[in-house]
Amino acid sequence: MTKKPLNKKSSNLTKKQMMEAYEKMLLIRRFEEKAGQSYGLGKIGGFCHLYIGQEAVVVGLQMCIEKKDQVITTYRDHGHMLACGMNPNGVMSELYGRIDGYSKGKGGSMHMFSKDSNFFGGHGIVGASVPLGTGLAFSNKYKNNNAVTLTYFGDGAANQGQVYESFNMAKLWNLPCIYIIENNRYAMGTSVQRSSAQKDLSQRGVSFGIDGEQVDGMNIESVIEAGKRAVQKTRSNEGPYILEMLTYRYRGHSMSDPAQYRSRDEVKEVRDFSDPIENLKNKIISKKFSTEEEIKKINTEIKNIVDLSAEFAAESPFPPADELFKDIYI
Amino acid sequence: MKIEILMPAMSPSMTEGNLTKWFVKVGDFLRVGDPIAEIETDKAAMDVESDSEGTVIELLVEQGQEKIGIKTPIAVIDTNTEKLKGKLFTNTIDDQSATKIKKEEVKITKSTDQGSQTTVREAIRDALAEEMRLDSDVFVMGEEVAEYQGAYKVTQGLLQEFGPSRIIDTPITENGFTGIAIGASFSGLKPVVEFMTFNFSLQAMDHIINSAAKTLYMGGGQLNCPIVFRGPNGAAARVAAQHSQDLTAWFSHIPGLKVISPYTVNDHKGLLKAAIRDPNPVIFLENEILYGDVGKVSLKDDEIIPIGKANILREGMDITLISHSINLRLCEEVADILIKEKITCEIVDLRTIKPLDKNTIVKSIKKTNKCVVVEQGWSQSGVSSEIISVIMEEAFDWLDAPVVRLTGKEVPMPYAENLEKMALPSKEELIKAIKNIL
Known part of the structure; x- marks a missing residue:
């Protein structure tokens, strides 16, 4: 197995692809900012893990798969849901704990699902999404439907034992599963440097014969290029594959995290030089795919969508009392 | 000196066994470790090996004799005779044919008819086989369920009928395969997960509680988990603290799980069929010591016993x-x-x-x-x-x-x-x- 170098090559996306990626990333960014704001106003409670900074990962990979493919992730999941095409009104209502939320207000930030969008959650236990995603891939193989599963988890989860139990079975049974390790450098407050013996997480599959590569997860073009390759391999029955996405979250682990384990300068540097949205915007303009004016218009439209989602959520009723005992069994 | 070879206890719960095949005859010379006979217990067929060196002078039970209690003398050997030494036992036995016989003897699954006497073990297997015939989404996953034919012989014959894509041997990784099975159920499959014993389910408790039991609720009713976890629970015989405990109350504490703990042969069959058809996660607690219990199956074709009725x-x-x-x-x-x-x-x-x-x-x-x-x-x-x-x-x-x-x-x-x-x-x-x- 050869370790592939970090891919920095531009993949020359078309205008349409670039604009789509830009809009989707921007939607996630603005949505998460709004969620953060609403949390500060007490409209959202509990745990709320924001995806700001990591948008290129999920948007890029979603552009590599088909409708029949499934997505599953952990609790930093708002971005995944929006990328899967779930309705911002439904996601925001769930954050607000209202009846129009995807889980009727009973799941909250960490637990939303959409069968229609092939999004399987939203799982709150670190590492648990990995066997579950492997199981989705198992079902694809069982049904012989040629679908693949994108199983997301973080650098923290990458140290959980169940991840390796899953790797073993995924390779043993040649399951169509792509493991995406979103390495945002910190498992809550503990950096990869302090938590992981093998810091190159893309090589965590070596013992099982699973190939992997590190990808610049701040660059949407790198993500799409690596993602397409991985999906193609996995769909053509080559078994599981690991993509370690090197990314960064701008906010704390959750809303209540003061993030004292890293410096302001570190965050600023990433924001200033590696921001996936800003960088893509500059590329779009330099390639003359769009103008500052058009971009501004897109920004206004997206801000509208997000504002409306918050208004929608605020007006959605609380779940009625009889919901308390519903959905325990069917 | 003449010594008796006794029927050995081959598992903690074995009290008797059947002698299915003699590998020796009177006059054969045995070395320590040579196989003497094949013994069938309620769990498996195994070879009895000689623990002494000498010549076989008497076989005390017939080939095919059943229900021989443990510690019953089955043969006598004379440790003093030297006359036949040199004639190696292995020359008289074709190991391959012995293996072959074992394979042929594996019973093909055929459901017991209504009203017939059967064991708890067979009733469970029949329930699995019948539901698998009815619904191609049902599959069995667990340790030693396929090629080994089940650690407690419960899944005997299922691999032969349904093949390795539906009777799936897993590595010894309970947390991992439990999560995988739950993930598979999220996309509509109906796994039956066998825990070799429920003691090992403790490794997988997070997925049972947090992934299987709660997802329907957490998703506002969108995503259900039609899965059965089954296997022996409760005290077995002389296997000490980690392998002998009743976890019924643990599972019954969790909203979202259904918990079944049957006693009769008929209930094992009817309730397992109901569990497999149920769209919720069901914990089906068997008991190792009950596996050999014999009783009547009174269920008619396709009949089940409803969950939740004492x-x-x-x-x-x-x-x-x-x-x-x-x-x-x-x-x-x-x-x-x-x-x-x-x-x-x-x-x-x-x-x-x-x-x-x-x-x-x-x-x-x-x-x-x-x-x-x-x-x-x-x-x-x-x-x-x-x-x-x-x-x-x-x-x-x-x-x-x-x-x-x-x-x-x-x-x-x-x-x-x-x-x-x-x-x-x-x-x-x-x-x-x-x-x-x-």
Whole structure:
């Protein structure tokens, strides 16, 4: 197995692809900012893990798969849901704990699902999404439907034992599963440097014969290029594959995290030089795919969508009392 | 010197076995380690090896003889004779043909007919096979379920009928394969996960509770988890604390799970079929010691036994005994003893622990006005605590005496035979408990 170098090559996306990626990333960014704001106003409670900074990962990979493919992730999941095409009104209502939320207000930030969008959650236990995603891939193989599963988890989860139990079975049974390790450098407050013996997480599959590569997860073009390759391999029955996405979250682990384990300068540097949205915007303009004016218009439209989602959520009723005992069994 | 070769105990719960094949005849010379005979227990077929060197001078049981108790002499060898030494045993036996016979003897799954006698083990297998024939989304996953034919022989023959894509051997990674099976159920498959024993389910408890039981609720009813976890639960024989415990109360504590703990052969079959068809996660608790129990299957084709319904195993007037799984055997034995003293016990077989059939419990209390609850699990926060609470809440005025519980002692299961016996509910204790409140 050869370790592939970090891919920095531009993949020359078309205008349409670039604009789509830009809009989707921007939607996630603005949505998460709004969620953060609403949390500060007490409209959202509990745990709320924001995806700001990591948008290129999920948007890029979603552009590599088909409708029949499934997505599953952990609790930093708002971005995944929006990328899967779930309705911002439904996601925001769930954050607000209202009846129009995807889980009727009973799941909250960490637990939303959409069968229609092939999004399987939203799982709150670190590492648990990995066997579950492997199981989705198992079902694809069982049904012989040629679908693949994108199983997301973080650098923290990458140290959980169940991840390796899953790797073993995924390779043993040649399951169509792509493991995406979103390495945002910190498992809550503990950096990869302090938590992981093998810091190159893309090589965590070596013992099982699973190939992997590190990808610049701040660059949407790198993500799409690596993602397409991985999906193609996995769909053509080559078994599981690991993509370690090197990314960064701008906010704390959750809303209540003061993030004292890293410096302001570190965050600023990433924001200033590696921001996936800003960088893509500059590329779009330099390639003359769009103008500052058009971009501004897109920004206004997206801000509208997000504002409306918050208004929608605020007006959605609380779940009625009889919901308390519903959905325990069917 | 002549020495006897005795029928060995080949598993902790084995009391007798069948001698399916002699590998030696009178006059053969044996070295230590040579196979002598093939013994079939309720779990598996295994070879008995010689632990002495000498010549076979007598075979004491016939090939094919069944139910030979452990420690029964099966052959005599003479350790002094040297005359046949050199004629190697292995020359007379074709190892490959012996293996071949074993494979041919693997029974092809054919469901037992209605009304016929069958074992709990076969009833479970029949339920699995029947549901798998009906629904291609049903598959079996677990350790040693396929090629080994089941650690307790429950899945015997299923690999032959359904093939390796539906009878799936896993590595020994309970947390991982439990999560995988739950993930598969999210996309519509109906896995039946075998835990070799429920002791090992503790490795997978997070997925059972957090992924299987809660997802329907957390998703506002969108995503259900049609899965069955089955395997032996409760005390086995002499396997000590980590392999001998009743976890019924653990699972019954979790909203979103259904918990079944059957006793009769018929209930094992009918309730497992119901569990497989149920769209919710179901914990199906078997008991190793019950696997060989024989009984009648009265279910008609395609009939199931509904989850959540207790059964009056025996009617009586003087006291209600409530229990589940193997301790119902204890209740029946005690009821048989007490009937000689003109005390009639009504025995309630809970069958399903969650959801609990409160009506049947309350109805029986209203009839007998006295009750002892028996379980193998530990007393604190146990199944019996729950039942007593239900009786307090819904039948207090009908009681003529405090309800008493007889449970496993609050100790890790000891290995020593005498201590193990003391740790579990006994007939004497049950009789005493009953007489105290009569």
